[in-house]
Amino acid sequence: MSPNALIPSHRKPRRPSASSRALRAGVTGGFLTLAVTGATVPANAAEKPVSETQEMPTITTALATSAARSADTAEQVAFTYERQALQDSAFSQAAKAAEKHKAEAVKKAKAAAKKKAEEAREAKEAAQARASRSSERSTLSAPSSSTATGSTATLVAFLKAQLGKAYVLGSTGPSSYDCSGLTQAAFSQIGIDLPRVSQDQSTQGTQVGLDNLQVGDILYWGSAGSAYHVGVYVGGGKFIGAQNSSTGIVERPLDYDMPTGAVRVL
Template sequence: MSPNALIPSHRKPRRSASSRALRAGVTGGFLTLAVAGATVPANAADKPVAETQELPTITTALTADLAESADATQQVAESYERQAAQDKALSSAAKAAKKDKAKAEAEQKAAEAKKKAAEAKKKAAEAEQVRASRSADRTSLTGGDSSGSGSDASTPSTGATGSTATLLSFLRAQVGKAYISGSTGPSAYDCSGLTQTAFRQIGIELPRVSQSQSTAGTQVGLGNLQVGDILYWGSAGSAYHVGVYVGNGNFIGAQNSSTGVVERPLSYDQPTGAVRVL
């Protein structure tokens, strides 16, 4: 037996490699685990660091994509807004143009209607002059009575008495007044308005319009007229004009806007028929 066999050794026991690695890892700030005394490869400890360094790159790219997408969305929205504004402006312009066109057409039609009315008035005046001229010629040839009426036609109208005289006096007082459609006096009349107002002076109420006045009394022939008979133009029941026979082959009537209320011979405008209400 060796003399040193029972003397305890003062050397520290040897530490395993795994213990040294563990201690070194703790000292360096890293915790390295050893399983069954095996050390972790260096590349395994570096891997989490590499993966951690990749995150900022991914995040930056994603942010750029989102920003680009937002810009694209904003551009599309602005494009839609511009298009909507353009469409609204075009619509407003189209409506304004349509309105202006309608106004221009209305003004043109009004001008044309005014021109036609003036031409019609001019033609009516010319026709009136022609009829007056022909009437004067006929009167001079026939001695002043071309009516073909009965014995009363040759009797001076001044010989009328009573209600007939009142009627004639009123009618002659209206000669020269204006013709206005729908008027019944006292300053202007239309044809049926004059006859209605005249007969009202002697207590006879006539219908308002020519059509009704042409059937208001007894039908008489134009060859058998008496003072106060109502003359009509057109057919009975649908006459378009009326006047009053005043004797001597003449009548008084509100003719038209050019002549107003006049006294004319029957030849001036030969009536169609007559009715007697007196």
Template sequence: MSPNAHITSHRKPRRPATQSWVVRTGVAGGVLSTLAVAGTASATTAEKPIEATAELPAFNAELSASIAQSAVATQQTAVDYQVRAQVEDALDQAKADAKKAKEEAERKAEAERKAKEKREADEARASRDNDRGSLGTKSTSGSGSSSSSSSTATGSAATLVDFLRAQVGKAYVMGSTGPSSYDCSGLVMAAYSQIGIDLPRVSQDQSTAGTQVSTSNLKVGDILYWGSAGSAYHVAVYVGGGKFIGAQNPSTGIVERSMSYSPPTGAVRVM
């Protein structure tokens, strides 16, 4: 007997071959099951993009908000451009209006300058004519004959002159015919009514009411006018001695002035 025969062996008993196959088969099956589960998980993971579409509405909302903001900004920019264009148009129109007004003012100033030059030339010519008339009157007076342009008037002419001198100092009021104020034609009409002569109301008509006479051959009571016959803008009455009485303007009122102060354009005789 072997000396070690009484020692119990600790070696594991060999398993039957069938049991080993079963174990191996089970292990393989477990591995395959694990792979199948993993495959299923992978398939599930591959389908995730379909679930991700659930996040698209949030993305679309953000995109819509951004587009809306962009549209508002674009509209505001368009409005700003429109306002700017309107402002520029207004400025251009204002410049054009200012230029037109300036040109109009320059034209008026030029017209007034020419009118003034013409008026001064007419006054100078009338003054020369009046001087020549005065020389003729002096010559006639020296010969002992009476002059019709003498300041001494009789009859109706005297009545006319007396009335006019009584009005000197009163106010000039446009459209007034007395007794406390007059305009130029209102005074002439009122004066002639004192001697029974009815005259038209306005200076234009009074400048053609009688016979046209030269300003160098005037008689007391002749109507003097300034401007053209039929379109005169002022009238007065010759009172002799190279003077006239008329309602001049609101500043001076009714005055007696020398012919040289403002030589008339023409005269008419109505008596």
């Protein structure tokens, strides 16, 4: 027999390892593998754990739908919270505005009440003043000693004859007068010599109250000794005087310009 003759080996055929079979298998059971023909695995190479070769779970339609629903739910919850926050803010602002309007309304009401009270007080004071003037006029127009007789009649007649004449400062007649020039000229008709100016005339004779006037009493405006105007009481609650350059010599009721005081020289 030839030395090169094939001698059957007593060795068992070498079986491919599990890893080799897996590599040859191609795509098997959902795993992507590479087929390596004739590749051998080193003897010292250990097989990888199943966890390293196991495929990640495939995202199914149900899983995607569930995730989408979860996202929608989270979005809806966020929207609900945001809407609630906006509503709370709006309610807070409305409450503050209502409190502000209420405070303003209370303030206006108090101001209106105060104004009304002041108007009522002023009206009451005005009514009292009118009543007082009316009482004074009634007292001043009382008859008794207001009727002119004798020298007072002459005095009053002279004064009435001067009505309508002009007022001229510093004049003593006969065509024009100032206030003290008229009274001086009138009393000279009955023999009474008065000082020239109103300040001095206001201190002549006897001081009398306005509630006890008689015809012929000299009325003055201002204070005694420093009066700025004079006239003569002619009865019936009236006086005659040279008022000013606009009116001239006129007859007026006492409440036209209530005098300060009076003196009696008759």
